[in-house]
Amino acid sequence: MKLRFWGTRGSIPTPGETTVRYGGNTPCVEVRLSPEHLIIMDAGTGLRGLGEELIATGESVKSFIVITHPHWDHIQGFPFFKPAFISGNEFTIVGPESKQVTLRQMISDLMNKVYFPIQLNELKAKVDFHPVKEETIPIFDAQLKTCYVNHPAFAVGYRIDWQGQSLVYISDNEPFDLGITKQMKNVDKVIVEKYLQSKGDPNQRIFDFARDADVLIHDTTYTPDEYVNYVGWGHSHYLFSLKVADEAKVKKLVLFHHHQSRPDEKVDEILETCREEIRRRSYSFECIAAAEGMVLEW
Numbered sequence: 001m002k003l004r005f006w007g008t009r010g011s012i013p014t015p016g017e018t019t020v021r022y023g024g025n026t027p028c029v030e031v032r033l034s035p036e037h038l039i040i041m042d043a044g045t046g047l048r049g050l051g052e053e054l055i056a057t058g059e060s061v062k063s064f065i066v067i068t069h070p071h072w073d074h075i076q077g078f079p080f081f082k083p084a085f086i087s088g089n090e091f092t093i094v095g096p097e098s099k100q101v102t103l104r105q106m107i108s109d110l111m112n113k114v115y116f117p118i119q120l121n122e123l124k125a126k127v128d129f130h131p132v133k134e135e136t137i138p139i140f141d142a143q144l145k146t147c148y149v150n151h152p153a154f155a156v157g158y159r160i161d162w163q164g165q166s167l168v169y170i171s172d173n174e175p176f177d178l179g180i181t182k183q184m185k186n187v188d189k190v191i192v193e194k195y196l197q198s199k200g201d202p203n204q205r206i207f208d209f210a211r212d213a214d215v216l217i218h219d220t221t222y223t224p225d226e227y228v229n230y231v232g233w234g235h236s237h238y239l240f241s242l243k244v245a246d247e248a249k250v251k252k253l254v255l256f257h258h259h260q261s262r263p264d265e266k267v268d269e270i271l272e273t274c275r276e277e278i279r280r281r282s283y284s285f286e287c288i289a290a291a292e293g294m295v296l297e298w
């Protein structure tokens, strides 16, 4: 499996000299099972650059665009994804939908002519939609599995299993606390009820989902100090990311969804603190921070 990070930033693009190394584009990860089997995780603003590169190859593209949830930072790149404007290309957009708005409608609304000059039905590529709940679907010769996560409205994490290799992508997720979970109103009832069934730690479902993954990409928006002011916003602090990685016994943790106000040297500090914690607690996984342009291959 080969990954390339095109967008690592949470919430809003953050161009500028303080974010040059880790990047300012919002979530988008290119996953290659083979040169022709492409799965794109999230359609944040990083998707634009990936589109440019796909166009440069001059070859037609048939791929899956897998979306965790329809918040702006995870879909905003799609209207600027040039391969969707070219006939002969084919895309299947996979993602959760709410009771009120279908997956197709979410993307269509994004390109409503009030906000964008070209509408979804004017795209030249073939674009299909595959709404998901918690399930496993075949995708190329891999299995794509979904898991509900703790994020406002409705969001999922994804796991790809392919030829004995595995990747888990949980871009936006907050630790479930049993006491808080009972009163949660901003997350879909279906998800809350699923987690309340858990006897022990309600996050056990997440640990099980990420079990033994080669690579876990996990939300690390906050420091633990910051997090206390943002409980319920749907994001994690780095100690929780480390806990998920340890409980799931993954091989490598990738800190992801960097806070929009975090300059590069502060991401460095978080990474260094995480590595110290790993040494102190004798955890066995490796930890890196996602950076735009970074490639992982195994």
Ligand SMILES: [Zn+2]
Binding pocket: 010, 011, 071, 073, 074, 171, 172, 257
């Ligand atoms: Zn996000």
